[in-house]
Amino acid sequence: MGAHAGGGPLRRREYDEEDVRVRPGKGSRPRTRRRPAHDDAVEGFVVAVDRGRYTCLVEGEAPDGHRRKRAPDPHVVTAMRARELGRKGIVVGDRVGLVGDTSGQPDTLARIVRVEPRTSMLRRSADDTDEVERPIVANADQLVIVTALADPPPRPRMIDRMLVAAFDADIEPLLCLTKADLAAPDELVARYEPLGLPYVVVRKGGDLDELRSRLADRLSVLVGHSGVGKSTLVNSLVPDAGRAVSHVNAITGRGRHTSSSAVALELPFGGWIIDTPGVRSFGLGHVVIDNVLAAFPALAEGAVHCPKGCNHRGEECSLDAWVEQGHADAAGLASLRRLLGSRDGEPDDD
Numbered sequence: 001m002g003a004h005a006g007g008g009p010l011r012r013r014e015y016d017e018e019d020v021r022v023r024p025g026k027g028s029r030p031r032t033r034r035r036p037a038h039d040d041a042v043e044g045f046v047v048a049v050d051r052g053r054y055t056c057l058v059e060g061e062a063p064d065g066h067r068r069k070r071a072p073d074p075h076v077v078t079a080m081r082a083r084e085l086g087r088k089g090i091v092v093g094d095r096v097g098l099v100g101d102t103s104g105q106p107d108t109l110a111r112i113v114r115v116e117p118r119t120s121m122l123r124r125s126a127d128d129t130d131e132v133e134r135p136i137v138a139n140a141d142q143l144v145i146v147t148a149l150a151d152p153p154p155r156p157r158m159i160d161r162m163l164v165a166a167f168d169a170d171i172e173p174l175l176c177l178t179k180a181d182l183a184a185p186d187e188l189v190a191r192y193e194p195l196g197l198p199y200v201v202v203r204k205g206g207d208l209d210e211l212r213s214r215l216a217d218r219l220s221v222l223v224g225h226s227g228v229g230k231s232t233l234v235n236s237l238v239p240d241a242g243r244a245v246s247h248v249n250a251i252t253g254r255g256r257h258t259s260s261s262a263v264a265l266e267l268p269f270g271g272w273i274i275d276t277p278g279v280r281s282f283g284l285g286h287v288v289i290d291n292v293l294a295a296f297p298a299l300a301e302g303a304v305h306c307p308k309g310c311n312h313r314g315e316e317c318s319l320d321a322w323v324e325q326g327h328a329d330a331a332g333l334a335s336l337r338r339l340l341g342s343r344d345g346e347p348d349d350d
């Protein structure tokens with residue numbers, strides 16, 4: 001399934017489901033790619049999505065000639081999608097064009113008429129046999145995989161799955177090991193060293209400077225299963241995180257503590273983090289083998305000798321020979337195979 005080994009360029013990068021996932025030509029008349037260019041659209045950044053309502057942060061003032069009071073700068077606007085967007089999905093992290101009432105005044109609703117091209121799209125499948133992708137976050141440039149060193153014990157399989165999702169989406173992973181007061185990181189670090197994975201070790205009340213510098217000026221997504229200390233981290237990084245989330249929930253009509261989808265929070269030192277409370281598992285059914293392989297350049301080079309459709313885990317795979325010839329190291333190949341195994345639905349818990 002889904003394998004593109006052998007054919008096409010190594011790194012296919014297609015983020016835009018309008019371009020790729022929806023077959024064109026269903027309608028009778030040809031569609032122009034851009035409808036009448038809403039030149040007056042203001043740019044917004046989607047910070048939350050809930051039941052057809054998009055919470056957008058708008059930098060800058062309400063457009064000239066707007067009849068309402070000048071909006072504060074920056075301000076939050078609630079919007080719905082314009083019909084002309086068709087089936088195109090909009091997710092947290094998207095940059096959008098807004099028209100209509102963009103004042104952000106109570107009970108106003110703007111319209112999203114455009115979604116800017118994305119630099120990345122983090123997706124997951126519901127489970128591994130399900131190739132239907134659920135986009136989670138757009139434009140992220142870092143996936144922060146949060147794992148407790150103890151309580152709950154680390155689940156390397158889960159880490160592997162999140163890594164695969166990061167590689168597939170071409171988002172840089174960062175391993176964030178929490179609860180350093182409870183256990184040493186050595187074992188986990190050794191496991192991920194062959195991948196050249198950057199990591200930070202933190203504990204509650206401890207020094208977060210290194211983490212801060214890795215987050216600064218980037219759009220980072222936090223993932224990790226329940227109890228690993230994500231909320232603790234978010235609260236230390238964004239002092240008024242609780243308030244920001246409940247503010248978003250108030251706007252979208254959700255209860256205060258029921259936020260179950262991604263919310264983007266601005267970091268006081270620059271950049272954004274997006275918490276993903278609703279994401280408990282990472283189905284990888286949609287993942288393309290080549291995208292994972294591309295994270296291992298030395299091996300990707302050797303894979304051109306593999307038979308078409310090789311899953312790089314069987315006897316026909318040429319990568320063992322490639323490693324024996326000294327072109328790549330064995331630890332890397334073992335890591336790659338472990339990751340590809342997690343994609344093929346090997347059990348989650350070690």
Ligand SMILES: Nc1nc2c(ncn2[C@@H]2O[C@H](COP(=O)(O)OP(=O)(O)OP(=O)(O)O)[C@@H](O)[C@H]2O)c(=O)[nH]1
Pocket residue numbers: 178179180181182202203204205224225226227228229230231232233277
């Ligand atoms: N010992 C220790 N406990 C911590 C640390 N960080 C967080 N905790 C505790 O771990 C528990 C879970 O932390 P949370 O921040 O709520 O974890 P979470 O990942 O947000 O969990 P969910 O809300 O279920 O998604 C809380 O009781 C925290 O106080 C740490 O560095 N050391």
Ligand SMILES: [Zn+2]
Pocket residue numbers: 303306307310311312313316317318319
């Ligand atoms: Zn192979």
